[in-house]
Structures are given as C-alpha cells and as structure tokens.
Amino acid sequence: MTLVQSPPIPEFNICAAPDLPNDVQEVLRGALLALTRDGAAGAVVLETLYTDYTGFALTTDADYARIREMMQRLGLLGETAV
C-alpha cells in the first residue's frame, strides 16, 4: 500500500547536446511538440518511447530546480555539477 505520495515530480525530458546547431534543435523541438497519439505514426513513436506517453510540451530549467536542490541537499550532486 502507499504510505506517502510525493508532490509532483517533473517528467523526463529531451535535451540537446551543446554542440547541436540551433536550427536543428528547433526542428527537433518542433517534431517532438507535434507528436500526438492521434496519428498512427505519432502513436507508434510515443509507444516506443514509453507506453504512458501521450505527447511532449515545452519546459524550462526552473521546472527542474526543486529536484536539483534535493540532490544537492542529499549530496548527490558534485561541485561541478551544480
């Protein structure tokens, strides 16, 4: 049984490597945001990534700040990693 449930945890994200050109990043972001379960191809892509995924949305670094603070408090982030 569930003893305690956590506050909302931001979902997994897709990041681009720093050396990936900006225009490619934008194309990739556009392709991800356009994915839906409505088209067969989109449904197959999402299903391949994870069964519960229904799409992608924009996000900001701030959405993940709280998790980063937790990791810091627990000593799970090195000096260079912050």
Next chain:
Amino acid sequence: MRWWQRLEVWVLLLSTLLPFFGILSVSFGVLHLMRQGLLTVARQQSESTAEIITRSVERVMKEGRADITRALVEDLRSHAGVAGVDVLNDAGREAFAKGTDAPESEALDRLRADPVPFSVQRGERLLFYLPLLNGPNCRSCHGDAKNLLGATKVSIPLGEGCRQIRLALVPVVDLPRIYRVLALRFGVVPLESPARMHRPFGATLLATALRRDKPFQHAAIICRRDARIRALPDLRGRSFAFGDINSTSSHIVPRAMLLEAGVGIEHLGSFEYLGHHDAVAAAVLRGDYDAGAAMESVAARYEPRAS
C-alpha cells in the same frame, strides 16, 4: 571470292564482334549483379518496414478494438512508399472487407504449415506475408483452437528504383527508429534523473514528456499493510528498497521525503538499490523489505495484490 578471302572476312568479323559481345555480356552481368544487390537491399529495408507495420497492427489488435485497428491500417496505407496494407483472416480473406472470396488462401495455407514470414516479388511490388499468431492476449476472444489467427500483407513498390524506395521508406515508416537514435544521440536517458543530466553537460532542454497528458508524475513510498508502519518516522531501523540510484522517483525524491521526516539514510536499518520500480514493488510485496520507493503508477499497479 577465293576461299582465303572468305576466311579473311570471317576472321575480321569475329575479331570485331567477339570483343563487342564480350563487353556487352560483361556489362549486362555487372548490371544484373547491381540490380540484384539493390533488390536485396530494398528487400531487407522493406522487410523491416513490413515488420514494423505488423508489430503496430498486432499491438492495436491486442486492445480488442477492431475500429482502431481499421483506422491504423487506413492510416498506414496512405503513406508514400507503401502500396498496400491488408489484415487477412485465417482463411485468406481481407478482415475488414465484406466480400466472401479469399484471394490469399494459398498464402495462409503456407503460413499455417510453417508460420514463418515470407515475401514474394510480383511485378513491380514486393509482397510480405507475416503471421498473426494466437497469443495469451488473444485467447479470451479467439479461444485455443487455432494457432494462426491470420496475417498481415504488406505491399511495397519497387517501381521508381530501389534507391528511391529505400529513401522514401526511411522517413515514412522508420520514424520510431529515427526518434530512438535521435533520443540516444541527444541525451534522453530514462534511468538518469533529468536534473542530473541537464546541467553538467550544458545541454539545452527541448521538451518534457507528457505522461497521460501531464508533465509530471509522483513518487510513492510503499509498505505492506501488515508492516505496522503508519508514518515515515516509523521507518527508522527498518529495511528499505530503492530503485536505481539515479532515479528521481524511486530514489532522489523519496530519500528527500525521508530526510524531511527526520529519517536520514543512516537511520534506516538497511537499504538496497534494486534497479527497477517493479522490482521494488514486488520485493516489498513479498516481504523482503519493510518499505520501498517507486513511481506512483507502478505502486498503483501492485496495490490490488498488497496484503
């Protein structure tokens, strides 16, 4: 004309024509080999396309919804690079057509005898027949009597040259593979916490996944009902199962919650990392650990079995 003059003409003709025919036949040979090579490549590419299409159809069929399966087949048919997609019943009749004739009964007979996918070249098309076998999820409706429920027939054109076919097929039907490669190349690593991934490498956030339309999930700290644990402080001295050390919802967040409740990692009787969320839920359920942490959806899945 004297006999030696005739001989001269023959020698002249042969010495001219032999190299000519030689070059011609070698050229044909080379062209034939090139064509065979291209055909082999096209066949291999088309084979994986047909397989991806069949897997998608199978997955939707397991939902038991004929209308969605039909919509998917329609959708797949409309893609360039695919000349036809049909779902056939075990008699060889098109499953969604009202006609009574079974034009593919021979193909189905062959699959019944040996349920291995096969392909044939018919004119400018490659036809792939892949069996739809009776599995555990199918038996509730189809019973146990038949091993072969039907087949998918995928037709792929060879018309405009093998190279074009190959190029056309990649963006149309191989999207999952492309995305998977992109995902791996550009840093989706589901086992790693997003917060850890992002900063140290200077990566840019592109998008966040939506799980059932929501950009967030929850972690759950779970225990057996008979474990006499009512609140987090009761976990002092008890054994605890985490998932992966880099997992947000089966380690980082639950550990922060424990710390907030005054239970540091050193206050636990023992703890271990079991890797996967499911492994945590199963181990707690078995009584191997007093409590554990997993993502909410996994905890909910095991809830009915909790004692």
